[in-house]
Amino acid sequence: MSDFEQIIEKACEDQEIPGCVLLASNHDESFKYAKTFGKRSVRPDGDQSPIQFNTVMWIASCTKLMTSICAMQLVERGLLTLDAPIYGVIPELKDQKVLEGFDDDGKPIEVERKNPITLKLLLTHSSGLTYEGLHPNSNEWLKFHNLDVSTETTVLGRFSRMPLVFEPGTSWMYSPGIDFAGLVVERVSKMSLEEYMKKNLWGPLGVKDMTFHLESRPDMKARLADMSKRNTDTGKVEFTDERQTYQDANKKEVEDYMGGQGVFSSAEEYVKILHGLLINDENETILKKATMDTLFTPHLNKEGDESLNAFLQNDMANNAMGGLPKDSERTYALGGLVIRDDLPKGVRKGTMMWGGLPNLSWTCDRTTGLITLYAGQVVPPGDAKSAELTQKFQLGIYERYNQSRGSNARM
Structure with a gap:
């Protein structure tokens, strides 16, 4: 077991997180990583069975990437x-x-x-x-x-x-x-956002288990992980049934198809979207190559860049957006946050990344040809422990990928 796996296992044992799903792969999936940690719930009378690749989560702002693709x-x-x-x-x-x-x-x-x-x-x-x-x-x-x-x-x-x-x-x-x-x-x-995504994004990429309205998919609802929150006194997570933003005040589902936050999915299904980005230049399944380039191109002016990087000096905001070193320069493209410079032992310049409120985080590095996904269900957003584990996972994956290619090149 590698260092990052040991650290995440211990975090689960110590109830610093309930569990998570980690996935990564390259273009042709000759390099592939997939592992689950922990359990679906920390609720004493809940389903404490091991979390699975098909465990359903509210992926929140991971929805944004898919909506941006559809708009493009x-x-x-x-x-x-x-x-x-x-x-x-x-x-x-x-x-x-x-x-x-x-x-x-x-x-x-x-x-x-x-x-x-x-x-x-x-x-x-x-x-x-x-x-x-x-x-x-x-x-x-x-x-x-x-x-x-x-x-x-x-x-x-x-x-x-x-x-x-x-x-x-x-x-x-x-x-x-x-x-x-x-x-x-x-x-x-003239279609609902879910109907449009099924026809133009999910279908072409072989995605089956995604929905904006969980009540319409009882099979997925049966696999839903419980939400956990951080107890600031003990540092441990505990079950929470507090209303989430995908529910109204009476804990009913939101009416609209919220393109910025509304999807439920399993990690194994969402990673198909990320892999679709990675190989799109070869098959143009979801966008033409030139459009995909536009999706990854920074579009902020100087004032926008300054505002974004000032916003990321806040610990919570920075943790929620990948937990990268605060001095790393970042900008924004049409599909997500973009890294302006190579980071030591990690993501390369031009890598796009984003995440979701319950501390999910994804990266798509077209230069290296690598995607990563850390998927958990912990609130509040920008949880420091989740961000720490995300970074250890990402650095560990880049190290493994380098070794698999027999390369000593600085990443």
Whole structure:
């Protein structure tokens, strides 16, 4: 057993995590790693059987990559453009103002927007939209209006009521832009996002066990792992049945197909999406090669890059986005976060990565030809222990891959 495997086994034994699924492979799968650790639940009366490759998880923002791919398919077909205003498809975003701040009485100061929101800005978190709870101004705005949008179950109900927190295209803030991109895909294709993905993404890649609505798949629901949360006093994880963002306040499923967070999947199914990215240049199954290059190309301006890298100086945010060294320069492409420089013994420049709220993390390194997936179910997001284990796994995989190729080259 390698060092990272021993460390993860001990973390499970010490109940620092309930369990996880680790997967990695190269282009032709001549190098392949697959291992499960721990159990499905830490609930005393729950199913504490070993976690499996087909154990179902809420993959949350791992959904974003798939929605971005679908949007780019429609761009390829000439049904959308990256740079045109999106209001012809989502007129609900046309009149949103920019929140500049608050007056002395605490009243919001909102001004007319100058720049249009485009599909590119939605996909790169540069539109000025933000998730509730992430930006201090949006928090104050919600308090002023006595609103709790977190209980809303539709994209428009939850995300279109707040003003923008900056002028579109002038900064970066993690946002529901890709939830709106999912709505764009639905309105343009005249299909639900799940129907579209089944036909144009999941089907071509042989994916069968994915859904936005778990109630429609009782076979998957029976394999769902319990969610665990970190006890800040003991450092151990414990079962939580607290409402997750894929449920409404009454623990019912969200109505809409949330393109930024809504999918349930097993790790063995999601890795098919990542492998599809890796080999797409050879078969163009999901996108033309030029479009795939565009998906991986950084699209932030200087102000966006500065905002993103400042955001990543926060421990929680950095942990949630891969747990890389804070001095590593990162930018954003249409499909996820992109590394600007080679990292010692690890991912190469141009690697794209992202993850999901319950501490999932994936990478796609087209230069090295390697994908990795760490899949767990622990809250809160940006859990330090999960990020530490993710990094040990990724470094261990690169070391193994180097050895398998008989290469001493610096990775």
